[in-house]
Amino acid sequence: MRSMTRSMGDAARRARAAARHRLAPAARTDDVAEIARSLVALHATDPATVFLSVAARSRTATHEAVEKALYDDRTLLRMLAMRRTMFVVPVDLVPALQASCATPLAAKQRRTYSRIIERAGVVDDVDAWFGEVLEAAHRALLARGEATGAQLSADEPRLRTQVDPAPGKSYSRPTSITTWVLVTLGCEGRVVRGRPNGSWISSQYVWSPVETWLPGGIPEMPADDARAELVTRWLRSFGPAPVSDLKWWTGWTAGEVKKTLASLDVVEVGLDGGGTGVMLAADADADAPAGGRDADPWAALLPALDPTPMGWQERGWFLGGHAPMLFDRSGNIGPTVWWDGRVVGGWAQRPDGEVVTRLLEDVGADARAAIDAEAARIAAFLGDVRVTPRFRTPLERELSS
Structure with missing residues (x-):
């Protein structure tokens, strides 16, 4: 990693993100896959x-x-990846995510589920038994072409095996292993989540063999190359940023992050507040805005868990002091209102469909008008659909009541 005398202030970082994350009006597009690619991947824990x-x-x-x-076009695919989080990703990124995140996660999930099953005393040789159930479930899905978990459990009775994941705990309830098996097969890159059972906000999916998205399956990629590809994309979208942000976002060990950065041509950049960020050397002078900001300010309403605020662990340079109202206790961000690169408030949808906002600082009449216009645009997008974030935050609860 090369040191660099250049620095980049918060205003310039915000302007760069506005363009690269397609938040500024001039950068917006109707190409859905390109939007996902601009952010590396779209958070999908909440559909x-x-x-x-x-x-x-x-x-x-x-x-x-x-x-x-x-x-239909299948240019995007839903998969577990960084930090065991669900993402919707461009299909060209799938091989890198599979090798760098999903495959290691699959091994971890196998160990975790096998340990729970062993503790429950279901069978003697748990590893062999769980492996057999995985293969049987996969064969059943290949035979059907696509199926729900319930349909597969009808074909393979062992999927209906009941296990108490936390015996003795008041919150624990016996559950079948169907979801565990399908999640593991998904992490192994053998099955994918297809259409939901219900509307576009449903989280119950029909499962399909991965070949229905990627004929021939997911191409194999060396893990080091895969990590380099993923870090390159993250730096292009989110750099410059501290190495600690990259480590948090990927969920990798410090050693894996250090090794990957050493394989890339990256430079250190001074950040406001005395910190140091890293960015791609070839990217250092690209679209750096004169004066540290775009000419035209912009407004946006971003949903809970949006990939822009969830792309960094250290968010003070765009969040200010608004975290207590906009995050839940587990660190999940709720719906946010943005003005010219900063979070200035939050929003929610009421039961009657109205999208309401609350500003947490004075931004002026022009900003208020632009924010109101964005609220009307999001309300029109939602139409008759009512959305409640999976993770409720103080301001969202207050506004939606």
Whole structure:
């Protein structure tokens, strides 16, 4: 890693993110896959986040356009990756994510589930038994072409095996291993989550063999190359940023992050507050805005868990002191209102469908008008659909009541 005398202030970082994350109006597009690619991947723990993240960055895209990219054109795929988090990713990134994140996660999930099953005393040789159930479930899915978990458990009775994951705990309830098996197969890159059972905000999916998205399956990629590819994309979208942000975002060990950065041509950049960030050397002078900001300020309403605020662990340079109202106790961000690169408030949808906002600082009449226009645009995107974030935050609860 090369040191660099150059520095980049918070205003310049915000302006760079506005362009690269397609938040500034001039950078918006109706190409759904390109929006995902601009952010590396779209957070998908809450299904509505995917659609609302696209809405904030598009001009006229509808939820049907997002569904088309996911399920008809199949330019996007839903998978567990960084930090065991669900993402919707461009299919060209899948091999890198599989090798760098999903495959190690699959081994970890096998160990975790096998340990729980062993503790429950279901069978003697748990590793062999769980492996057999994985293979049987996969064969059943290949035979059907696509199926729900319930349909597969009808074909393979062992999927209905009941296990108490936390015996003795008041919150624990016996559960079948169907989801555990399908999650493990998904992490191994053998099955994918297809269309939801219900509307676009549903989190119950039909499962399909991975070949329905990627004929021939997921191409193999050396783990070192895969990590380099993923870090390159993250730096292009989120750099410059501290190495600690990269480590948090990937969920990798410090050694893995250090080794990957050493394989890339990156430079250190001074950040406001005395910190140091890293960025791609070839990217250091690209689209650096004169005066540290774009000419035209912009407004945006981003959903809970949007990939922009979830792209960094240290968020003070765009969040200010608003975290207590906008995050839950587990560190999940709720719906946020942005003005010219900074979080200035939050928003929610009321039961009657109205999208309401609250500003947490004075931003002026012009900003208020632009924010109101964005609220109307998001309300039109939602239409008759009512969205409640999976992780509720103080301001969202207050506004939605």
